[in-house]
Every structure is written in structure tokens, then in C-alpha cells.
Amino acid sequence: MHAVMYPSETAAAKGLALCHTCHLLGSVERGHCERCGAHLHLRGIDSLNRTVALLITAIILYIPANFLPIMNTVQLGASEPATILGGVIILLKMKSYPIAAVIFIASIMVPVTKMIALSYLVFSVRHHRQYSARQRTVIYRLTEFVGRWSMVDVFVVSIMVALIRLQGILTIEPGSAALAFAGVVVATMISAQSFDVRLVWDKRDEVTEEAAV
Helix, strand or coil: CCCCCCCCCCCHHHCEEECCCCCCEEEHHHCECCCCCCECCCCCCCHHHHHHHHHHHHHHHHHHHHHCCCEEEEECCEEEEECHHHHHHHHHHCCCHHHHHHHHHHHHHHHHHHHHHHHHHHHHHHCCCCCCHHHHHHHHHHHHHHHCCCCHHHHHHHHHHHHCECCCCEEEEECCHHHHHHHHHHHHHHHHHHCCCHHHHHHHHHHHHHHHC
């Protein structure tokens, strides 16, 4: 394996790395953090490939998550399965506008936005695109932050299952898509954590040094 060359003005070039546990800057040669003992590494091992693999997994799971029923509405003995979008429509008809909005945002907008954002970040790093490194870092931070709320709709469906049981008149049961969607959420969350945002700045500094030469 060939040695990775880092831009001369970075901490990585000087053999320094930030501890992911306690955020202490330390020498990689020691192998561990002086404060908490956690393992130190300059960059995430195989970060891009892991991110891509998890992204592909999330995209594959997102298909059944949208086409299989997320919940079954049993009304007067008749079962009516509904997909995520269908469930939003049902909730709108029931005038449960806040819940419908939460499920639409958390189930459709957030996962798609996360997958597009992570794909953009991986593409820009892998193909050495000269986009704004600061802008891409902000996109990553927002993606990572929003991902923490991706399970909101799963909890909403769970709460609805527990609460809406009107003596056999109306009952809501979770559908098979709930498991697939939970897989999407987990895969995108781990994918965001696997992406090493420092690679964005490495590529940017490499381009800057080449231009200066």
C-alpha cells in the first residue's frame, strides 16, 4: 500500500489527529489518545467505499419502504393497507394535519434529501470537484443533524397503533414497510457517520497546492 500524501499545511501532514471521543489533538504515532485512550487515525478507513455501500443499501431498502404498506387501517372489519404516501392522504382525510406533515417530511423529504446530499459529497470528493469545501461541510453537518430525526415517523406510527383502537370501529396496525424504512434510516445514519468530512478539505487543499505550483 502506498503512503497517503496530505497537503503540507494540514494537521494530518504533521501527524496530528483529533480524537473522535474527547476532541483532543494528539500525535497519531502514539496510536491512542492521551486523555481517553481512544484509537487515533488520520482519516476514516475506507470511508468513501463504506459510505457508498451503505447508500446503495439505503436506496434498495427505500423501494419496498415506499411500495409496501406502512400501516393497515382496519375500519368496521375491513382492512385497508396504505403506503407512506397513502398513509399521509388518510391522515389528511382524518384532519390529522400535524401528524401527516411529520410523516411526509420524515418519511419522504428527509431520506431522499439525505441520500442526495451524501451522494453529492461522495461524488465531489471521489472526482476531485472544485466545489466550495466550506459549503460541502455545512451540507454534511446539516445531513448529520437531520438524520437524528429520521425515526420520528416510525415512532408516530407506533404511537398511533397504541392509541387508535376504537372498540373495533377503527384500528391502525403497522405494515411490513415499517421494517424496511427502519433499515433505510439506520443505513443512512451509519452512512453519514462513515463519511469522513475531512476528505473534502484534503481534496480542496490538494487542488490549491497544484494550482500554486
